[in-house]
Amino acid sequence: MDEWIVLKNTAFYRLWHDMRTTTTLEDVLDNVPNKTRNKNYLKPLCGLPMSPYFSALKIRWLIDNVPRVKQAIDAQKCAFGTIDTWLIWHLTKGQLHVTDVSNASRTMLMNIDTLKWDPLLCRFFGIPQHILPEIRSSAEIYSSISNPEVLTGIPIAGCVGDQQGALLGQLCLKSGQAKATYGTGCFLLYNTGNTVFDSTQGLITTVAYKIARSPPVYALEGSVAVAGAALSWLRDNMQLISNIMQTQDMAERVRCSGDVYFVPAFSGLYAPYWQQDARGVICGITEDTEQYHIIRAALEAVCFQTRDILEAMVKDSGTNLTTLQVDGGMTVNDLLMQLQADLIGITVVRPNMVETTALGAAILAGIGAGLIDINEVDASQVTKFSPQIGDDERDLRYSKWKMAVERSMKWDCSTTLINN
Numbered sequence: 001m002d003e004w005i006v007l008k009n010t011a012f013y014r015l016w017h018d019m020r021t022t023t024t025l026e027d028v029l030d031n032v033p034n035k036t037r038n039k040n041y042l043k044p045l046c047g048l049p050m051s052p053y054f055s056a057l058k059i060r061w062l063i064d065n066v067p068r069v070k071q072a073i074d075a076q077k078c079a080f081g082t083i084d085t086w087l088i089w090h091l092t093k094g095q096l097h098v099t100d101v102s103n104a105s106r107t108m109l110m111n112i113d114t115l116k117w118d119p120l121l122c123r124f125f126g127i128p129q130h131i132l133p134e135i136r137s138s139a140e141i142y143s144s145i146s147n148p149e150v151l152t153g154i155p156i157a158g159c160v161g162d163q164q165g166a167l168l169g170q171l172c173l174k175s176g177q178a179k180a181t182y183g184t185g186c187f188l189l190y191n192t193g194n195t196v197f198d199s200t201q202g203l204i205t206t207v208a209y210k211i212a213r214s215p216p217v218y219a220l221e222g223s224v225a226v227a228g229a230a231l232s233w234l235r236d237n238m239q240l241i242s243n244i245m246q247t248q249d250m251a252e253r254v255r256c257s258g259d260v261y262f263v264p265a266f267s268g269l270y271a272p273y274w275q276q277d278a279r280g281v282i283c284g285i286t287e288d289t290e291q292y293h294i295i296r297a298a299l300e301a302v303c304f305q306t307r308d309i310l311e312a313m314v315k316d317s318g319t320n321l322t323t324l325q326v327d328g329g330m331t332v333n334d335l336l337m338q339l340q341a342d343l344i345g346i347t348v349v350r351p352n353m354v355e356t357t358a359l360g361a362a363i364l365a366g367i368g369a370g371l372i373d374i375n376e377v378d379a380s381q382v383t384k385f386s387p388q389i390g391d392d393e394r395d396l397r398y399s400k401w402k403m404a405v406e407r408s409m410k411w412d413c414s415t416t417l418i419n420n
Ligand SMILES: Nc1ncnc2c1ncn2[C@@H]1O[C@H](COP(=O)(O)OP(=O)(O)O)[C@@H](O)[C@H]1O
Pocket: 182, 183, 184, 185, 227, 228, 229, 231, 232, 244, 245, 246, 247, 248, 328, 329, 330, 331, 332, 333, 336
């Protein structure tokens, strides 16, 4: 990048979970007119509530806290980008500064209707538009690779956000189709076709993908911050397990979670609550509680959070899902899949190829390079998990989960202190 600043190891140790922008959020909420501090003030423009999750606050934080960033911006030597921007920049030896609509739709700076950087949003966050990459479609030839040499000449033809890629990889191409991706976090996306759907239930509006000059496809998304990350925490911080692959065996040593509920609100709660001050709680511990109950409760937490999102989606869309398509690293866990079917009361359908994000990105690249047609892609083989408990038990357990969520709320007082 020659004399351009490259921020190496800027301690983004939790990446999108990073909470350092919490105080930045408090500051920008002061700028909402009429002192309402309404987190949804910008939602009509960008589809997103104000949250440390999205890029705008992270850029604002860098400008405020890293003097070299401010200096570089003033000297017109700063270029911002999402991860895809960074990769394409390096693959083209700094020739191309671009992103695609699906990634741009998570910055809070792109207008969800025009698909362009929005001057009002940029002004609200105090972010100069000249540092932002050019917004392109998700499938087109952007350039060809010039670095590393071994890949030279290969066209770069697809670019898409993580969970949006999985929607395509699951072939949820029609309005009304949905899937959930379970990794570090969990993301349930519901295809709304070419319509920008404004959720009243705490879901976000995101661009799913846009193929060349075709109109964009949008989705409603329920974003859960902590899914697999709770198991990493049990391994790394609590040392209850030494290997995440053990979780299924260990959770199966007990028949149920023993009435233990674990709300892993490590970085607040995302959808549908968007409650920054929530913190993790484990409720219902007795003398009989063993590590196995807590591990099982961590798996159930993923399932209950998915039910929270599904309930919001049903209210928003007015339709019930009859099955839930799932993917991502956590879905190899059969017990988790069975618990998920039990706790939402519909069949869970897992493809044999669970890395559907990569598949979606590959499909887009194939389309962008003119090698395949979207209608030619076949669905992979699937495994199904059907509910094995009754409605009464399911609803009782869900109501206890809601009680546990209630107990996790308003725990972090720092935001209250800032405001006073
Ligand atoms: N057998 C398993 N049971 C439950 N969770 C698992 C299992 N294997 C991996 N995971 C979880 O899946 C996550 C990794 O999935 P992946 O889709 O690769 O996520 P990411 O894209 O966020 O890195 C990790 O958080 C890990 O805890």
